[in-house]
Amino acid sequence: xxxxxxxxxxxxxxxxxxxxxxxxxxxxxxxxxxxxxxxxxxxxxxxxxxxxxxxxxxxxxxxxxxxxxxxxxxxxxxxxxxxxxxxxxxxxxxxxxxxxxxxxxxxxxxxxxxxxxxxxxxxxxxxxxxx
Amino acid sequence: xxxxxxxxxxxxxxxxxxxxxxxxxxxxxxxxxxxxxxxxxxxxxxxxxxxxxxxxxxxxxxxxxxxxxxxxxxxxxxxxxxxxxxxxxxxxxxxxxxxxxxxxxxxxxxxxxxxxxxxxxxxxxxxxxxxxxxxxxxxxxxxxxxxxxxxxxxxxxxxxxxxxxxxxxxxxxxxxxxxxxxxxxxxxxxxxxxxxxxxxxxxxxxxxxxxxxxxxxxxxxxxxxxxxxxxxxxxxxxxxxxx
Numbered sequence: 458x459x460x461x462x463x464x465x466x467x468x469x470x471x472x473x474x475x476x477x478x479x480x481x482x483x484x485x486x487x488x489x490x491x492x493x494x495x496x497x498x499x500x501x502x503x504x505x506x507x508x509x510x511x512x513x514x515x516x517x518x519x520x521x522x523x524x525x526x527x528x529x530x531x532x533x534x535x536x537x538x539x540x541x542x543x544x545x546x547x548x549x550x551x552x553x554x555x556x557x558x559x560x561x562x563x564x565x566x567x568x569x570x571x572x573x574x575x576x577x578x579x580x581x582x583x584x585x586x587x588x
Numbered sequence: 589x590x591x592x593x594x595x596x597x598x599x600x601x602x603x604x605x606x607x608x609x610x611x612x613x614x615x616x617x618x619x620x621x622x623x624x625x626x627x628x629x630x631x632x633x634x635x636x637x638x639x640x641x642x643x644x645x646x647x648x649x650x651x652x653x654x655x656x657x658x659x660x661x662x663x664x665x666x667x668x669x670x671x672x673x674x675x676x677x678x679x680x681x682x683x684x685x686x687x688x689x690x691x692x693x694x695x696x697x698x699x700x701x702x703x704x705x706x707x708x709x710x711x712x713x714x715x716x717x718x719x720x721x722x723x724x725x726x727x728x729x730x731x732x733x734x735x736x737x738x739x740x741x742x743x744x745x746x747x748x749x750x751x752x753x754x755x756x757x758x759x760x761x762x763x764x765x766x767x768x769x770x771x772x773x774x775x776x777x778x779x780x781x782x783x784x785x786x787x788x789x790x791x792x793x794x795x796x797x798x799x800x801x802x803x804x805x806x807x808x809x810x811x812x813x814x815x816x817x818x819x820x821x822x823x824x825x826x827x828x829x830x831x
Contacts, residue, residue, distance in 0.1 A: 481736045484767045493786050494767050494775040499738040526736035567795035568808035571788050575799055579784075 463512040466556055470547040472538040476506040476558070477584075479521050479529040486531050486583045493574035495533050495581075503548070503559040509534070512556075518586060524554045531585040539580050543573045718754050718766055722747060725768045739770035745791040746773040749813045753789065756817045762829045778829050785824055789813075798824045 466474075478495060485492045498504045507525075509517050521529050537547070540560055549558040564570040728734075730741045750766070750773075762778060769775045773790035782802045788795040796818065797808040809820045817825075 479736065482767070484765070487765060490765075490777070490779045492765060492767050492775060492777050493784075494769045494777075494788075497769050497771060497775070497788075499770050500740055501738065505737050529736065566810075567788065567790075567793065568797050568810045571786055571795050571797040572799065572806065572808060575784050575786055575797055579801070 463510075463516055466508045466510075466549070468549065470508065470537050470549050470558055472536070472541055474508055474510045474537040475534055476537055476540070476560075477509040477517060477532040477534050478504070478506050479525050479532045481526055481528050481530060483530050486533065486585070489583065491533055491578040491581050491583060493571065493578045496574040496577045498560070498563045498570075502563050502565075503561050504563070506558055506560060507554070508549070508556045508558055514584075514587070520554060520556060521586075524557070529586060531583060533578075533581045533583060535577060535581040539577060543576065545573075714763060715754055715757070718764070719751055721766055722750055722754070722774065725766075725774070729768045734768075735770050737770060739768075740772040742768055742774070743772040743791055746789055749792055749794070750774040750789045752813065752815070753787070753794070753817065758817075758822060758826050758830075760831055761825050762831055778825075780829075783828060785829065787821065794818060794821075796821045796824075798828065800828075 470476075480486060480495060485495050496504060507517070507520055509520070512520075517532070521527075521532070540547070544562065544564070545560050546562045547558050548561050551557060564573060726742050726744075726747045729739070732741065733739055734741070765777050765779070767775050767777075769788065769790070771790050773788065775789070776785075776787040778785040783798070783800045785798045786796065792813045793810070794813050795808070795810045797806070799806050807820060807824055809818050811818050
């Protein structure tokens with residue numbers, strides 16, 4: 458996969474970066490709509506994403522298969538600027554891959570958190586995994 | 589209605605959908621969206637294979653992909669009278685995925701054939717369909733990391749709460765989507781071009797948020813489930829999502 462590799466990401470997430478959240482179920486990206494639950498943080502209040510700016514699709518799906526889950530059905534792409542605009546932040550931990558980051562500082566007020574997820578889903582794009 | 593697939597049995601796609609929308613008092617965009625076909629609480633029943641309405645056949649068949657909603661016109665959109673595939677560009681955009689999906693296409697054909705042979709399976713009304721979905725999710729999302737990340741198994745309390753909420757949804761509102769969430773709960777979304785209502789159920793906690801993107805109107809709420817729908821939520825459902 459060396460030929461597919463894209464440039465090493467910076468140590469911080471720039472607002473122009475594109476981020477990918479892989480999904481394993483069509484229910485979340487049905488009928489062209491992105492369900493807000495795609496952006497629901499896990500029990501540690503973080504959301505795992507991959508920094509996929511300037512990565513070719515083939516490399517993005519290589520990342521998915523190798524470091525996430527071979528069963529993914531698609532990905533949801535969002536701009537880092539949209540994340541930062543909501544008062545969220547990033548922890549570019551680089552694990553399990555240098556292009557991995559966690560979205561942090563999710564709102565602990567549940568209705569507010571839900572609204573933020575609705576707004577993020579609205580500005581995101583769906584990319585179904587190629588057959 | 590003889591159950592065959594000749595073009596004479598269908599007038600055209602739009603007439604078909606309009607007829608159905610009129611008869612069922614549902615939103616035409618909902619019907620044509622491949623989603624579930626019915627508004628909650630309406631009397632129209634789901635069939636796994638097909639249902640005759642106004643001399644036309646609907647096929648609702650659970651195939652290898654998702655529960656989908658199919659009409660004969662879809663097949664006619666896909667094939668010429670000689671049985672050859674039509675030019676891809678002539679297909680409605682929302683149907684193009686079926687063109688190259690052999691499994692889905694076979695499901696549609698099987699559903700229509702089952703209908704013709706009288707093999708139909710009653711799936712209950714839309715509320716029952718949602719409840720079945722919840723049970724299915726609960727059975728299948730019972731392991732850590734079921735979403736490929738760090739999701740926790742769906743909880744019994746969340747399941748019971750969401751089942752109770754489904755039973756309390758007002759009659760005559762539009763269809764919804766329901767999905768499991770990584771925190772062990774469930775999420776509902778009612779989505780339209782200019783507005784969205786989401787409900788998030790986590791154990792006995794019920795959070796909801798409504799946004800009208802055009803008017804910028806926002807409403808939200810949070811409470812522990814106490815045997816009824818949160819009043820603000822019920823008001824929004826009836827005001828914004830009644831059929």
